[in-house]
Amino acid sequence: MEVRAVFLDRDGTIIEDVNYLNKIEDIKLLPYAKEGLTLLKNNGFKLVVVTNQSGIGRGYFSEEFVNKSHTIIDSMLGNIIDKFYFCPHTPYDNCLCRKPKTGMIDEAVKDLKIDITKSFVIGDKESDIELGLNAGITPILVETGYGKDVKNKTKAAKVFNNLYEVAKWICRKDFTE
Numbered sequence: 001m002e003v004r005a006v007f008l009d010r011d012g013t014i015i016e017d018v019n020y021l022n023k024i025e026d027i028k029l030l031p032y033a034k035e036g037l038t039l040l041k042n043n044g045f046k047l048v049v050v051t052n053q054s055g056i057g058r059g060y061f062s063e064e065f066v067n068k069s070h071t072i073i074d075s076m077l078g079n080i081i082d083k084f085y086f087c088p089h090t091p092y093d094n095c096l097c098r099k100p101k102t103g104m105i106d107e108a109v110k111d112l113k114i115d116i117t118k119s120f121v122i123g124d125k126e127s128d129i130e131l132g133l134n135a136g137i138t139p140i141l142v143e144t145g146y147g148k149d150v151k152n153k154t155k156a157a158k159v160f161n162n163l164y165e166v167a168k169w170i171c172r173k174d175f176t177e
């Protein structure tokens with residue numbers, strides 16, 4: 001059985017990007033995020049969040065806070081996320097997991113036995129798009145978060161308003177193949 005996945009950026013894609021989220025009360029789902037992710041889940045996609053959290057490496061908040069935030073985000077979405085991965089490093093650490101490097105995707109592919117040819121990467125920054133290109137996975141830009149700023153010069157395969165529009169396109173595409 002092939003395992004298909006959608007690799008999702010967190011800030012600006014699923015929740016509002018508040019620039020180094022460090023308070024639980026600042027977690028706000030973006031419009032249509034829950035609807036989009038639910039549709040993908042119901043169509044058999046694993047939902048995998050891959051997020052750069054350099055605020056940990058910079059000392060702005062702890063790993064424990066990030067884990068707690070992820071539990072809360074997942075419960076706001078109806079407990080449908082299969083796995084959260086985060087990079088705690090700063091750009092100066094030169095790690096292998098900070099997007100657009102593919103460390104988090106490589107790990108998820110191993111953990112969940114994902115077939116990347118049937119998978120997608122979705123995000124609001126060009127580093128998310130480059131992540132998809134580096135991993136050999138179709139990248140899609142959403143216009144939420146920073147997406148509006150880059151939509152005219154992006155290397156993304158497709159651009160959509162929000163996660164629900166992306167999900168409808170992915171699922172429609174799936175049915176016609």
Ligand SMILES: [Mg+2]
Nearest residue numbers: 009011012124
């Ligand atoms: Mg983002």
Ligand SMILES: [Zn+2]
Nearest residue numbers: 087095097098
């Ligand atoms: Zn890292």
